Amino acid sequence: MHSYSATAQAHPNIAFIKYWGNRDNALRLPSNGSISMNLEGLFTRTTVSFQPSLPFDELIINGHAVMGKGLERVSYILDLVREQAGIKMNAEVMSENNFPAGAGIASSAAAFAALALASSKAAGLELSEAELSRLARRGSGSASRSIPTGFVEWHMGSGDGDCVAVSIAPPDHWDLADCVAIINASHKKTGSTEGHALAWTSPLQAGRVADASRRLEICREAILQKDFKSFADILELDSDMMHAVMMTSNPPLMYWQAATVDIFHAVREWRADGLPCAYTVDAGANVHVICPRDQAGAVEKKLRELPGVRDVLVARVGGPARIV
Ligand code: DP6
Numbered sequence: 001m002h003s004y005s006a007t008a009q010a011h012p013n014i015a016f017i018k019y020w021g022n023r024d025n026a027l028r029l030p031s032n033g034s035i036s037m038n039l040e041g042l043f044t045r046t047t048v049s050f051q052p053s054l055p056f057d058e059l060i061i062n063g064h065a066v067m068g069k070g071l072e073r074v075s076y077i078l079d080l081v082r083e084q085a086g087i088k089m090n091a092e093v094m095s096e097n098n099f100p101a102g103a104g105i106a107s108s109a110a111a112f113a114a115l116a117l118a119s120s121k122a123a124g125l126e127l128s129e130a131e132l133s134r135l136a137r138r139g140s141g142s143a144s145r146s147i148p149t150g151f152v153e154w155h156m157g158s159g160d161g162d163c164v165a166v167s168i169a170p171p172d173h174w175d176l177a178d179c180v181a182i183i184n185a186s187h188k189k190t191g192s193t194e195g196h197a198l199a200w201t202s203p204l205q206a207g208r209v210a211d212a213s214r215r216l217e218i219c220r221e222a223i224l225q226k227d228f229k230s231f232a233d234i235l236e237l238d239s240d241m242m243h244a245v246m247m248t249s250n251p252p253l254m255y256w257q258a259a260t261v262d263i264f265h266a267v268r269e270w271r272a273d274g275l276p277c278a279y280t281v282d283a284g285a286n287v288h289v290i291c292p293r294d295q296a297g298a299v300e301k302k303l304r305e306l307p308g309v310r311d312v313l314v315a316r317v318g319g320p321a322r323i324v
Contacts, residue, residue: 011042012039129320148165195246264279
């Protein structure tokens with residue numbers, strides 16, 4: 001008889017080929033496949049315990065009780081687990097992030113990956129990696145990519161059953177680092193879930209999606225061959241294409257600040273001068289600068305010298321979601 005309680009930990013990830021827009025919003029079936037790497041050192045740790053005495057699900061994040069939309073999104077995953085395990089108990093979910101909120105690192109990927117693993121384990125289910133990836137996806141699309149290890153590709157699949165993320169290389173395959181330049185941006189941004197729903201209002205989304213398998217192939221090959229030159233070009237192209245869609249959706253989403261664009265220019269100049277580094281940006285203003293890990297010190301130093309850069313976090317390639 002198990003205890004109906006489990007703790008799991010998962011890393012956030014940074015997408016190299018972006019997920020933007022769904023073909024099915026409810027199931028989170030994306031309009032295109034995506035590729036990412038997990039971020040070592042940053043994690044969400046979540047404990048789920050199903051208890052017969054609880055009148056409803058409870059969610060506590062970094063010591064604070066969360067209600068409303070946040071709790072609903074968690075209960076939705078717990079419902080899927082309860083249904084599969086054939087249990088009716090409510091759960092207490094306690095979650096901690098070791099990275100600052102507002103650091104521009106999506107916490108939903110690590111959060112739903114850890115929740116999928118902890119809740120299924122607590123309910124007595126032994127899910128495969130593919131099943132965990134599908135479950136995490138229902139909470140947040142990018143969370144599907146935080147289940148497997150290292151460099152990960154999330155396949156769009158033909159439906160719910162094969163829309164899964166798989167590892168394409170372990171963390172030690174290619175020693176890259178993500179130097180996250182945190183800039184001063186106080187204004188409130190539109191969340192990813194609302195953003196995905198706007199993607200197809202942009203006249204550019206169809207072109208972006210039609211070209212996705214080509215970009216995925218180039219990115220996957222660049223990772224497998226450790227070809228930084230072709231990796232850098234496709235990374236920046238894919239990020240710029242996603243932001244072009246964002247900026248031309250209705251209503252338009254403009255995540256870049258002046259400092260964001262200043263960093264783009266600086267990164268391209270450094271690369272032209274022989275420092276291997278390339279930029280990518282998610283649904284925020286902060287810039288992720290990817291480089292070989294032995295160059296991370298130099299990249300971090302240069303980023304800190306730029307006006308408008310408030311802080312820099314450095315993460316290397318991380319492992320899979322795991323039970324702790
Ligand atoms: C720009 O996975 O956060 O970071 O499924 O609504 O939770 P939801 O969206 P989310 O979207 C991620 C968007 C992105 C690109 C990416 O990570 O691929």
